[in-house]
Amino acid sequence: xxxxxxxxxxxxxxxxxxxxxxxxxxxxxxxxxxxxxxxxxxxxxxxxxxxxxxxxxxxxxxxxxxxxxxxxxxxxxxxxxxxxxxxxxxxxxxxxxxxxxxxxxxxxxxxxxxxxxxxxxxxxxxxxxxxxxxxxxxxxxxxxxxxxxxxxxxxxxxxxxxxxxxxxxxxxxxxxxxxxxxxxxxxxxxxxxxxxxxxxxxxxxxxxxxxxxxxxxxxxxxxxxxxxxxxxxxxxxxxxxxxxxxxxxxxxxxxxxxxxxxxxxxxxxxxxxxxxxxxxxxxxxxxxxxxxxxxxxxxxxxxxxxxxxxxxxxxxxxxxxxxxxxxxxxxxxxxxxxxxxxxxxxxxxxxxxxxxxxxxxxxxxxxxxxxxxxxxxxxxxxxxxxxxxxxxxxxxxxxxxxxxxxxxxxxxxxxxxxxxxxxxxxxxxxxxxxxxxxx
Numbered sequence: 542x543x544x545x546x547x548x549x550x551x552x553x554x555x556x557x558x559x560x561x562x563x564x565x566x567x568x569x570x571x572x573x574x575x576x577x578x579x580x581x582x583x584x585x586x587x588x589x590x591x592x593x594x595x596x597x598x599x600x601x602x603x604x605x606x607x608x609x610x611x612x613x614x615x616x617x618x619x620x621x622x623x624x625x626x627x628x629x630x631x632x633x634x635x636x637x638x639x640x641x642x643x644x645x646x647x648x649x650x651x652x653x654x655x656x657x658x659x660x661x662x663x664x665x666x667x668x669x670x671x672x673x674x675x676x677x678x679x680x681x682x683x684x685x686x687x688x689x690x691x692x693x694x695x696x697x698x699x700x701x702x703x704x705x706x707x708x709x710x711x712x713x714x715x716x717x718x719x720x721x722x723x724x725x726x727x728x729x730x731x732x733x734x735x736x737x738x739x740x741x742x743x744x745x746x747x748x749x750x751x752x753x754x755x756x757x758x759x760x761x762x763x764x765x766x767x768x769x770x771x772x773x774x775x776x777x778x779x780x781x782x783x784x785x786x787x788x789x790x791x792x793x794x795x796x797x798x799x800x801x802x803x804x805x806x807x808x809x810x811x812x813x814x815x816x817x818x819x820x821x822x823x824x825x826x827x828x829x830x831x832x833x834x835x836x837x838x839x840x841x842x843x844x845x846x847x848x849x850x851x852x853x854x855x856x857x858x859x860x861x862x863x864x865x866x867x868x869x870x871x872x873x874x875x876x877x878x879x880x881x882x883x884x885x886x887x888x889x890x891x892x893x894x895x896x897x898x899x900x901x902x903x904x905x906x907x908x909x910x911x912x913x914x915x916x917x918x919x920x921x922x923x924x925x926x927x928x929x930x931x932x933x934x935x936x937x938x939x940x941x942x943x944x945x946x947x948x949x950x951x952x953x954x955x956x957x958x959x960x961x962x963x964x965x966x967x968x969x970x971x972x973x974x975x976x977x978x979x980x
Contacts, residue, residue, distance in 0.1 A: 571659075690782040699779025712776040722769040723762040731759045792827040792881040792913075794820055795867050798849065799888040801838040801858045808920040812887035813850055814963045815918050819885050822967065827881065833870055837863035839893075843870060860892045860938065861899040868907050877911040884908070884915045890936025897941040904942075909949050916970055917942050917954045 610632065624630060695705060738744065738752045796816050798809070823830050834849035835841055838856035841863040867884065875882060892900070909915060919939055935943070942954045955966045 688784050691785055693781045693783035695778045696781045697775075697777065697779070699781065703779045703782070705778045705780045708778045709772070709776050712778065713772045716773060716776060717769060717771070720769045721765070722771075723766050728759065728762055728766070731755055731762065735759065791829050791831075791879065792823055792883060793831040793833060793875045794823055795833045795835060795870075795882070795884040796849065797835045797837070797863045797867065797884065797886040799838075799858055799860070799863075799891065800836045800852070800854045801891065802855055803858065803889050803891045804920075805922070807922055808887075808889050809850060811920040811957050811960065811963070812918065814960060815887065815957065815966070816885055818963060818967050819883075819916070823883060831875075833867075835863050835866050835870075837866075841866045858888075858891045858893065859896050860886075860888065861896050861903060864900060864903040864908060868903065871908075871911060882912045884912055886915070886917045887920055888917075888938065889921065890919050890938045892936075892938045894937055897937055900938070901941050901945060904945055904952070905949065909945075909952055912951060915952045917952075918966065919954070919956045921956060921958045 695708060735752065735755050738748055738755070741748065744752065798804070798812050800809075820830065820832060832846075834844050834846055836844055836849055836852075836854070837858075837860065838854050839859045839862065840856070843866060844852070863886070871877070871882060904915070919936070939954065939956075942952075945952050946954055953970055955969065957963060957966055
């Protein structure tokens with residue numbers, strides 16, 4: 542049986558075609574394995590690759606084989622010590638009737654598990670495969686067209702800096718082989734033979750004829766070598782580049798978080814996980830994403846990432862102060878006509894009761910008309926969720942925000958009680974099927 546192996550070099554940033562065929566063939570199993578793997582991922586490995594394990598059953602490629610139950614064979618396999626050519630070998634029993642077999646795997650597939658490593662891009666492509674920006678957001682994306690150059694084959698004329706030396710030399714070699722251009726070693730051998738004959742005195746007629754033949758052959762080869770140059774203008778190739786238009790989309794992501802005394806380390810850790818995944822998703826949708834961190838107690842301020850997640854604060858909670866700072870930053874640095882604005886707010890739901898109406902006014906009248914999407918995530922400790930499982934125990938801030946979702950498509954609220962809820966919540970917010978039905 543003939544086996545064809547692709548030994549071409551792996552292009553930069555891409556996988557070989559046989560690897561892509563394998564991923565397509567086992568796509569459902571890989572998708573299921575990726576979903577299982579991301580549940581236990583650490584924050585530091587959010588955007589890395591992943592070593593996954595899938596059942597080996599069904600991964601072999603189809604191939605033609607002879608029927609082992611029919612026909613006559615007169616070959617002896619290597620390593621044989623019991624048979625000689627001409628001996629008859631008993632036909633093996635049909636599959637399924639023997640006493641042997643493979644050990645059953647723990648998942649019941651009857652096959653050993655197959656392990657391999659997904660690259661960072663492959664893992665993220667599969668993870669974000671069923672996620673997309675909602676259609677009503679796509680329609681309002683602001684795009685600034687920029688021109689970029691990308692490779693577009695080869696041409697015979699161009700700038701010396703774009704000379705493709707490898708292809709030029711390949712064309713030159715092919716032309717010289719076809720036209721049989723003599724090599725320097727061939728001419729040097731003829732000249733050595735002629736020199737030896739000329740050194741002899743009283744050459745016989747046979748050697749004289751041989752010398753004349755060598756001189757004629759040398760003249761022909763030298764003439765052919767002059768006519769067929771080493772590099773001809775027909776051989777030269779230049780790498781061609783074409784100018785293409787690419788949308789250069791800009792986005793800004795606002796991270797708002799309550800850091801008052803009611804927000805413990807568990808709440809902040811859950812908020813950080815959500816912020817990181819949302820930022821990773823946006824960076825795959827836009828070429829440039831700015832991040833603005835706003836933290837608040839009864840006062841709000843814009844801070845850096847380190848201060849946002851690790852600095853401790855004390856005081857009460859007034860959520861509207863963070864929304865006011867966000868509106869000020871948008872006015873000063875991120876005009877809505879030039880930027881796609883996204884916001885993610887994390888809180889435990891604690892807020893001054895008299896401030897909820899102010900929050901609703903700022904969101905509905907000022908922020909939401911300017912934002913592509915605004916997501917509110919309420920983080921609860923697991924013990925709190927077990928103590929207050931019913932919807933009747935929702936916080937006043939949740940109730941206020943939940944009313945806004947009924948009139949604004951670009952506003953969503955979700956609840957998170959543990960790290961395993963982060964991925965499902967993110968998928969729920971940007972699910973392709975859900976967003977396609979929203980319009």
